[in-house]
Amino acid sequence: MQIYKVGGAVRDRLLGRPVTEVDWVVVGASAEEMARQGFRPVGSDFPVFLHPQTGEEYALARTERKSGRGYGGFTFFTSPEVTLEQDLLRRDLTINAMAEDEQGQVIDPYGGRHDLQARLLRHVSPAFAEDPLRVLRVARFAARYAGLGFTVAAQTCELMRGLAESGELQALTPERSWKEISRALMEPHPEVFVRTLHECGALGDVLPEVEALFSAGTGQQRLRVLEQCARHDQPLAVRWACLVQDPGAIDNERPESPTSPHLARIDALNQRCKPPRDCQELASLVGQYRVLAQTPESLSPAQLLALLQRFDVYRRPLRLEQFLAACEMEARAQGFASGSHPQGDYLRGAASVARGVTVQPLLAQGYKGAELGEALSREREKALAGYMKAP
Ligand SMILES: Nc1ccn([C@@H]2O[C@H](COP(=O)(O)OP(=O)(O)OP(=O)(O)O)[C@@H](O)[C@H]2O)c(=O)n1
Numbered sequence: 001m002q003i004y005k006v007g008g009a010v011r012d013r014l015l016g017r018p019v020t021e022v023d024w025v026v027v028g029a030s031a032e033e034m035a036r037q038g039f040r041p042v043g044s045d046f047p048v049f050l051h052p053q054t055g056e057e058y059a060l061a062r063t064e065r066k067s068g069r070g071y072g073g074f075t076f077f078t079s080p081e082v083t084l085e086q087d088l089l090r091r092d093l094t095i096n097a098m099a100e101d102e103q104g105q106v107i108d109p110y111g112g113r114h115d116l117q118a119r120l121l122r123h124v125s126p127a128f129a130e131d132p133l134r135v136l137r138v139a140r141f142a143a144r145y146a147g148l149g150f151t152v153a154a155q156t157c158e159l160m161r162g163l164a165e166s167g168e169l170q171a172l173t174p175e176r177s178w179k180e181i182s183r184a185l186m187e188p189h190p191e192v193f194v195r196t197l198h199e200c201g202a203l204g205d206v207l208p209e210v211e212a213l214f215s216a217g218t219g220q221q222r223l224r225v226l227e228q229c230a231r232h233d234q235p236l237a238v239r240w241a242c243l244v245q246d247p248g249a250i251d252n253e254r255p256e257s258p259t260s261p262h263l264a265r266i267d268a269l270n271q272r273c274k275p276p277r278d279c280q281e282l283a284s285l286v287g288q289y290r291v292l293a294q295t296p297e298s299l300s301p302a303q304l305l306a307l308l309q310r311f312d313v314y315r316r317p318l319r320l321e322q323f324l325a326a327c328e329m330e331a332r333a334q335g336f337a338s339g340s341h342p343q344g345d346y347l348r349g350a351a352s353v354a355r356g357v358t359v360q361p362l363l364a365q366g367y368k369g370a371e372l373g374e375a376l377s378r379e380r381e382k383a384l385a386g387y388m389k390a391p
């Protein structure tokens with residue numbers, strides 16, 4: 001059997017980027033032989049094994065044939081006769097379809113090195129269409145390497161458009177899509193992920209509520225917000241919360257109304273993509289309170305307290321910080337370049353005043369149960385009233 005390094009490790013070494021994870025392909029071996037050598041199979045019908053010591057993935061050289069719609073519709077054909085070239089041919093991009101042998105010799109039958117030089121994300125063959133997730137992968141690689149000057153080849157974009165038009169993308173599960181979306185949002189150019197999907201006609205399948213913004217004329221604004229998020233190293237929850245907003249749709253009269261179409265959109269995106277809870281919550285909070293948080297001085301002490309309670313600033317201080325970060329990214333994308341965010345500082349100050357009110361003196365006065373809660377709220381409100389009056 002021969003073993004080659006493949007995929008990202010070869011690509012990133014040639015790009016001079018750090019290699020974090022190595023994938024291997026094994027030619028000329030059977031599953032039985034792998035087991036005899038101590039490799040552990042990852043699943044019964046998936047020709048991938050884990051190395052007994054390193055835990056790295058070793059896949060038998062294979063060709064894939066699609067047997068149906070969606071991710072379940074795969075059959076793998078592996079045999080000791082499948083060649084390295086056949087295996088590389090069914091991979092997604094030419095820059096991912098290179099192998100390296102034990103001597104460090106690069107095997108590059110489909111022009112991967114040329115495309116690395118030309119900064120092109122180009123599909124290897126029509127077999128690209130066998131896995132619709134690759135549409136998202138290409139956009140993610142575009143987001144990762146945009147800073148190096150990479151773009152999607154025109155024919156690849158057409159192939160992605162065709163896949164979208166065929167309806168294949170709708171068969172992707174939320175779990176697989178979210179994995180790509182979340183990784184793409186954390187790349188150096190998350191806006192390129194969204195723009196690439198939009199330009200290739202696939203955004204309507206992946207994030208239809210975001211695609212709709214492009215028809216409404218506010219799509220570019222979303223791209224600018226994502227750009228700011230990356231520039232300021234924001235965490236995933238902030239990036240997701242910013243992606244799903246639509247300031248154009250906010251009902252300025254009743255921004256916090258839970259029935260607003262703006263919040264319905266955000267809910268729809270949360271349900272479609274099923275991100276982790278903190279992402280979902282932050283997206284909703286930003287949708288609900290961003291407008292209110294622009295003028296916190298106009299709130300009464302009771303309203304200010306209600307806002308802080310809603311954020312649970314006592315137990316979840318990070319959530320208010322992430323909310324304020326999202327508001328700041330939004331402001332920056334609109335051209336307000338202020339490094340300090342006065343409303344943010346005001347709310348932070350209010351949160352620390354509310355947190356400063358402790359329960360011990362009330363316990364000492366004999367308050368218990370519901371009465372204790374009410375007394376605590378009164379004290380906090382009083383403290384906030386003092387804070388608001390302070391010069
Ligand atoms: N849907 C997919 C997933 C993976 N691959 C192939 O399998 C390799 C390894 O996949 P993966 O580790 O997911 O991607 P990498 O290219 O290694 O990139 P990353 O740096 O994100 O790990 C890819 O390079 C590509 O050749 C593919 O063709 N189609």
Ligand SMILES: [Mg+2]
Nearest residue numbers: 007008021023
């Ligand atoms: Mg990899």
